[in-house]
Amino acid sequence: MSTTRRLPVVATLPRSLYLETTNRCDSKCRTCIRTFQSLEPPADLTLEQVKAIAEQFPVLERVVLHGIGEPLLNVEIFEIVVHLKTRAATVLFNSDAISLTAKRALRLIESGLDEYRVSMDAATRQTYRKLRGVDQFDRVVANVRRLVELERERSRSAPRVSLWFTASRANLHELPAFVRLAADLGVDEVYVQRLVFNGLGLATAENALHGRLQQQEQDVLDQAQELAGGLGLALRASGLTTPLASLKGEMSSPRPWAGCQRPWTLSPVEHLTTDMLSFPHEPKPPQVIRP
Numbered sequence: 001m002s003t004t005r006r007l008p009v010v011a012t013l014p015r016s017l018y019l020e021t022t023n024r025c026d027s028k029c030r031t032c033i034r035t036f037q038s039l040e041p042p043a044d045l046t047l048e049q050v051k052a053i054a055e056q057f058p059v060l061e062r063v064v065l066h067g068i069g070e071p072l073l074n075v076e077i078f079e080i081v082v083h084l085k086t087r088a089a090t091v092l093f094n095s096d097a098i099s100l101t102a103k104r105a106l107r108l109i110e111s112g113l114d115e116y117r118v119s120m121d122a123a124t125r126q127t128y129r130k131l132r133g134v135d136q137f138d139r140v141v142a143n144v145r146r147l148v149e150l151e152r153e154r155s156r157s158a159p160r161v162s163l164w165f166t167a168s169r170a171n172l173h174e175l176p177a178f179v180r181l182a183a184d185l186g187v188d189e190v191y192v193q194r195l196v197f198n199g200l201g202l203a204t205a206e207n208a209l210h211g212r213l214q215q216q217e218q219d220v221l222d223q224a225q226e227l228a229g230g231l232g233l234a235l236r237a238s239g240l241t242t243p244l245a246s247l248k249g250e251m252s253s254p255r256p257w258a259g260c261q262r263p264w265t266l267s268p269v270e271h272l273t274t275d276m277l278s279f280p281h282e283p284k285p286p287q288v289i290r291p
């Protein structure tokens with residue numbers, strides 16, 4: 001969490017943009033609200049829509065192309081990345097990698113994408129199916145292995161591939177094996193995320209680890225961290241802390257969210273309405289957000 005002081009009024013337009021490039025998905029994660037509720041009709045952002053949105057931000061540093069949905073299902077995703085790379089230094093997205101065929105892997109490499117984050121959550125087929133609702137573990141493993149090999153063959157370092165693990169009581173025991181799997185695939189970054197629970201499916205308070213780690217679970221985290229170090233792999237939590245620190249949930253302040261800079265620097269576009277696309281193509285005044 002940044003400790004930079006937040007100004008009472010946002011002085012400049014956001015330089016970071018989150019675009020939900022599709023709300024369709026080929027997974028059925030038991031921890032995802034999308035699996036249990038359809039909140040909006042299926043839709044993809046088109047390249048033209050992305051251009052219209054992006055040109056309203058004079059300076060863009062980072063564009064993230066995922067929301068709730070699988071970006072690879074958007075047939076224009078590669079053209080969208082190519083376009084955004086003319087505007088922003090960093091373009092990235094999370095993916096379940098189920099539809100990452102050899103052809104798509106090559107297009108991903110050629111698009112200039114900076115980071116490709118694979119959400120897997122499991123080191124075995126059984127746990128993958130239990131958490132992600134589809135029997136696609138072997139396919140995802142093969143797809144990621146091929147992407148890494150294609151990059152190596154071409155001496156390319158982008159997209160930077162990482163594996164992501166939403167830790168819960170349903171899968172923490174597999175974290176050391178997940179680290180080994182990453183090493184086997186040639187992936188050198190593993191990220192652990194906290195489970196956000198809403199009471200649906202496996203997203204329950206009982207499954208959550210944040211702030212309620214037991215000694216046995218801390219031992220698993222220590223074991224995974226040591227293993228990662230030995231394999232030359234980075235094991236982190238989002239926010240660039242360690243998984244143990246993130247899941248322990250030690251709060252340095254009674255209002256830890258108060259330092260969050262995101263509303264001051266970031267603009268999310270989660271689904272489009274006609275109104276959003278009809279605004280004039282010129283920078284709008286910054287949205288004034290008070291803490």
Ligand code: SF4
Binds near residue numbers: 027
């Ligand atoms: S891959 Fe993402 S959007 Fe799709 S079901 Fe899983 S968590 Fe939800």
